[in-house]
Amino acid sequence: MATFNSRTPQLSNLSEHHLSVPVTSTDTVLSLASLSGMSDLVTPFDYIPLVLRDATTYREIVHVTSIDAAAGTVTVLRGQEGTTARTWPTSTFVYTTLTAEAARDLLVNTWRRPLLASMAVARPTRVDDTSFTVPEDQTGIFVTNCALRVFQGGAILTDSIYVVSAIFSQETGLTTVTISGTALAVTPALDAVDVSQRPSESPKHIFVPNEANLRDALGLTVGLNIQAYSEALDAIARLTAAADKVAYYTGHGTAAMTALTQFARALLACADPQSARAALGVQPAGNTLSALSELVPAADQMIYATGANGFAMTAFTAIARLLLSAPDAATMRAVLGAQLADAATAKWNQVGAYTKQQFTPPASVAAAGGAIQLNLDTQPDINSTLTSAVSFLNPTGVALGKSITISVFCTAAQAITWGSAWKKSADVDLPTQSVVNCWHTMFFRCMDGANMTLIGTATTA
DSSP states (O other): OOOOOOOEEOOOTTOEEEBSSOBOTTOOEEEBSOOTTOOOOOSTTEEEEEEEEOSSSOEEEEEEEEEETTTTEEEEEEEETTOOOOOBOTTOEEEEOOOHHHHHHHHHOOEEOOBOTTSSBOOOEEEETTEEEEESOOTTTSOTTOEEEEEETTEEEEEEEEEEEEEEETTTTEEEEEEEESOOOSSSOEEEEEEEOSGGGOTTSTTOOOHHHHHHHTTOOBTTTBOOOOHHHHHHHTSOOOTTEEEEEEETTEEEEEEOOHHHHHHHTOSSHHHHHHHHTOOOOOHHHHHHHTOOOOTTEEEEEEETTEEEEEEOOHHHHHHHHOSSHHHHHHHHTOOOTTSOOOBHHHHSEEETTEEEOOHHHHHHOEEEEEETTTOTTTGGGOOSOEEEOOOSSOOTTOEEEEEEEESSOEEEEEOTTEEEETTEEOOOEEEOSEEEEEEEEESSSSOEEEEEEEEEO
């Protein structure tokens, strides 16, 4: 911000005068025989350093603060710069010179006033709110972005004006200065304009507290060539970048780094959902998969469809799994204990031997697998002799992995007992079975080359 309380000495060459009226030590108005060659005082900060001297060694420095050209007088401050005010007679020699204080003021006060070639002040003339003219080529003084102090009506107009441009016209002999800041008033007329010669007094330079002016001075525009302050960006700026890392926000105005693997980068590089699913090795979501995902798996259960997009769980027994694992039809028939239609009859008296109520599977069935079907109501030579439980004796020549299916029908309740080779499980004997007005079917499989282990049962009317 400009400093306007500094004083500006106004000097001129060969400005020599004489007192026309004697003065006492207290007089503050000096009458001069002529004011020719004396500088103008156009602002409250201007002064002219004068020296009064006689033929001896007496000297007194005075500072002229105002000039009355019509009366031929100047108003002064007496006894300046360590000198003493005293009485001076008529014809005392008075002259302008560069005193020590004037020199110091010139060093401290860097405001420069444009002058004409004649050394007279180049007075400005208002053109409009944002421009004025001064005589002669003054473009070397009015440098872009320099601060101005404009005097109007004997006072400073403002301290918030700076130069935008200065253009000299050979045709008019005037320099037109365009300004920015406070508008120039229409009246009264402009007295003078001073140009700052140092950045600290320019609102467009580094010492100016106005942020907008500072950005303007540096040619910076938010959104064009600089970024407005952002807490989010500041949080990122405080991080330390590293290979295979990516920034993420942990809160308002805070951020951190986390790993970003090569696989993750490849996934992020996918152009569409299809390629992303391919990278992940997954398939698109659908109603079918959604319905399947709602099921609760359990042991010995399998999924089956109940509709277009409906599914449920049902039992999946060991015999069912054996059946599905069979490599061919023959193996499946063996698992089921079934025979082809043109094969030997499945009735007991054609596939095995019986002695009253005790039955022994033939070696062919035990070795190759097969089925035994026994209708106790109609089996010849048996029905009339049923007086106690029917017994299945141990098979002989059992082949490992082969299956035997035994189906028994009886209208009246009938108990069926089993030899020790018929097992409920590996180490548990098969208990007595009860048949009442139904076909009771038992599926066995040789698990160890000696015993037949029950792997499933079925009951049909």
